Amino acid sequence: MSPLIEGLQILLDPMLYVYMSLGVAIGLLVGFFPGITATMAVALATSFTITLDPIYGLAVLLTIYVASGFGDRIPSILLNTPGTPASIATTFDGYPLAKAGRAGIALTSSAMVTTVGALVGVMVLVFFAIPLSSFALQFGPTEMFALVVFGLTMMVGVSGGNIGKGLIAGAAGLFLASIGRDSMTGTMRFTFGISELSDGIPFIAAVLGLFGIAEVFNQMLTRRTGQPSGLISNYGRWWPNRAELRQIIKPTLIGSATGTVVGVVPAVGGDIAGIVSWDQARRLSRQPEKFGKGSLEGLAAADSASAATQGGSLTTTLALGVPGDSVMAVMIGSMVIWGLQPGPGLFATKPDLVYSIAAILVLAIVFSLIFSLLRLRGAVKLLSLPPQFLWGVILMFCMVGTYAISNNIFHVLLMVIFGLIGLLMARFGFPAGPMVLGLVLGPLAESNLRRALLIDDTGGFLSSPIALVLLTVSALAVIWPIVRNRIHARKQVVAAAAAAKLVNQGGNTHGD
Amino acid sequence: MSSIVDSPPPSTAASTFRACIPPAVTAVLGGVVLALSQNISITTTTAGTELGPKWWPSIIASLIVVFSLVAIAQVIFGKPVPSEQVSSSSEGKTSLLWVCVLLMAFVIAWQLVGFFPSAAAFLVLLALVLGERSPLKLAGFTAVTIGVLYVLFVFILRIPL
Secondary structure, eight states: OOOHHHGGGGOOOHOOHHHHHHHHHHHHHHSSSSSSOHHEEEEEEEHHTSSOHHHHHHHHHHHHHHHHHHHHHHHHHSSSOOOSSSTTTTTHHHHHHTTOOHHHHHHHHHHHEEEEEEEHHHHHHHHHHHHHHHHHHHHHHHHHHHHHHHHHEEEEEHTOOOOHHHHHHHHHHHHHHEEOOOOTOOEEETTTGGGGGGGGGOOOHHHHIIIIHHHHHHHHHTTOOOSOOOOOOOOOOOOOOOOHHHHHHHHHHHHHHHHHHHHTTTTOOHHHHHHHHHHHHHOOOOOOOGSSSSHHHHHHHHHHHHHHHHHHHHHHHHSSSSSHHHHHHHHHHHHTTTOOOOOHHHHHHHHHHHHHHHHHHHHHHHHHHHHHHHHHHHHHTTTTSSSHHHHHHHHHHHHHHHHHHHHHHHHHHHHHHHHHHHHHHHHHHSSSSSHHHHHHHHHHHHHHHHHHHHHHHHHHHOOHHHHHHHHHHHHHHHHHHHHHHHHHHHHHHHHHHHHHHHHEEEEHHHOO | TTTTTTTTTTTHHHHHHHHHHHHHHHHHHHHHHHHHHTSSOOOOTTTTTTTTTTHHHHHHHHHHHHHHHHHHHHHHOOOOOOOOOOOOOHHHHHHHHHHHOOOHHHHHHHHHHHHHHHHHHHHHHHHHTOOOOOOOHHHHHHHHHHHHIIIIIIIIIOOOO
């Protein structure tokens, strides 16, 4: 029997659907509540899936992984609070869309593009698993640093029109990422004797503080009795029209492609893919000025990209045995216990497994889409509480979610401090996006640059074609917006002068 | 520049001066980080190596200073950027202050008396500070929230709170 047919036979097993329904319910719930990550849920689910048949266990874990990527968009769009780090970029345009009374379209479009992105990721798993992973293996410290530099150029894009303040926020994020134990020498930096800081700034606490808590604080600060609160109450239409669907096709394709490539690179997940893709779509858009202010294109690019990383990440995990992201790191542990050793040998000994996994993923995506569309209105009702209650719920879930990851009250305190920092940044016009980008990419940038320089000084950058291409594109990415703005400004001046000349001529003619 | 909230229109010298304050503060903070990074202790294994643990933070701190100066230059020489922020209210400031006090009290109480009693008290006091006066709603909201937290974290996810 061919591996394809053998692999797809799993679909005839009714118990598979029972376990997948459980996975979808857990995954959507996990995504919906800020602070609970897919990694945490998969790790906890491992305790009860380990005794199951491997294929059922894999089905539960994979479904949680996929479904959390649908659920986390809802609080990002409605509360400006990412449900998981993978939906950070969703807040860039999702929340402005919701504030503009288009929350319904934003939620539905997000579910649709997430489906497309995730399906593209599955296609990559089926068709390109081994070749793509071989390419990713060519990335040494030099290439990785060039890739990170490319990522850091997005600070310009996510600065929201104020490049100076955006760069300050980005550099501050890079500094925050350097707090803790130096990964190469073990030296403590900026910990001031606080042992909890030795592992660095906890990412979840920082993200929830900068986005969720800061937004709640900002809404409280601007509240006036008798005036509507900043909470979303008008959802508008739920289904996008044809023009809106046409509008999201291109960014969805950009996002799916970007997410797939980023997902293949080990240890890089949906959070980075979402931001990279959002910026790529902005650069290629006819209306880049709308990005960050409620652009459906921006939302589509971010969500399709973070969903597409799942397939790429799984590809790297299965083909190389190297975890594609943190969820995959947990999943590898379960697979080894089940006797499924991820790596090049897996496809040789169990060629049907890749098709079984692909079939499970496709089903998980379809289930998640249906469930998420069905329960969108229910979720929205939950968020239509009066502000004095909803703010309490958000604060509580952010605090408990942060605590649940580390069982450390100090991280809760840090999250509140980041909330205040986020509030100050918002009030004084510093965008939070670049700071998060710096926090994510800082450790990768520092360790890879230092390694690359120690190995071959600057020579490595000149001898690596991949690094050269990435660095050239990065330089262009920084220079081009400045040049484009100058050209645009000059055109406006010329057009204004021509218009003034015409008016003068008209006036003279009338005068004659 | 008008990104400072509650500021008058951005054409006056006073508003330009006020807009320069945030990047000036970040420039000072960058200088502080630069000074602190020079105090990072060097072990014998990294002594004499240029690429030691203080190298990267020093570069980043220098960048913060440079970018802050760029931002100040943008304020002085660039076009004013209109602020999209809603101005704060005195009522909002008072509420926020109380909420911060409650948050700190909650974090301390969590360690002293445990999560659930302190969370219940926090939720009731928070809703009171934010204007809720109905005892029935206060009790119902607190009970439901605590119940959901218990079921989700303790019962399903098995995380001890």
